[in-house]
Amino acid sequence: MAKINKIFSNILRLLAVAATVVAVVFMVTSHDSAQVLNLTFTAKYSYTPAFKFFVIGEAIAGGYTIVSILLSFKTLFWRLIVILDMVATVLLASSISAALAIAQVGKKGSSHAGWLPVCGQVPHFCDQVTVSLLAGFAAAVIYFVILLSSLYAVVL
């Protein structure tokens, strides 16, 4: 049972690495520009601190996951992996929440604050950010299952 759990956990970690890599790549390569009247309107992920935080958070979580796959046999402090997995889950949840909050404002605008939606002018940027956020959300959900499985492996 413990062996099946370990294989299952490692497969999930590989999926989580894939999801975080997709999220980071699609966010970093998303830029678009449009000409509105005589103004150039560019959109890049680095113009928003929330998207920068998202990229950094996903990168840290992805790096940690790769390290944890390599260290998945019983070393001295293998029980510490539960706490580190929890920190990674919290980081992923935090990154995706922040990015989703700002992306929602970018897509729908905020009539009360006088902020116009941006997606109409830079559709390519919005599409890539959508794919990136979906991958980030999948990474967060997968990581929660990884956390449950490592809790089960440690408690048994």
Added chain:
Amino acid sequence: MALQNEDKLEVGYSSLQPKPKKWVLLMLRLLAFFATAAATVVMGLNKETKTLVVATVGTTPIKATLTAKFQHTPAFVFFVIANGLASMHNLVMIMGDLFGQKLDYKGLRLAMIAILDMMTVALISGGASAAAFMAELGKNGNSHARWNSICDKYKTFCDHGGGALIASFAGLILMLIISVMSIIKLLIKPKPDSTTVVP
């Protein structure tokens, strides 16, 4: 007679020993409950109204009333819901600690507490970070998207929101410590040994 007194003293001392650790966890949970409840209440009652004179028709000025409410922003709504759920969770855990020592759910009590604590930490962190970045956007605006900052017009709204955010981050740190302590309690749980003799 002296030996009996010593036995009584020893039994009394050993029953007092687990209490200091239990009180530490209880105090932390109480603090986290107050922090998240304060964040919920302060953000939930966050509202500011401003009246502006838009035009003057003859001698009567036409006033427009603009409000800033937390419901206008989905991030703040999520913040209020997340902190509300977290304070409910802490309240239930405190009640369970104080009054429900006998409930065990087939030996899974510690595991359930650890899992629920981890879920609550993830929830609070999501709510706090979404509200924090939304507040940063409201304070600084975004020149690239032509979004103006709103904090200079609605100063009280921004101040109260900032206070709620600080309370929520304090609650997040406390919940992280509580969650780590719950996991440690789960890890050092003494395993039942079939060879011990029950006195």
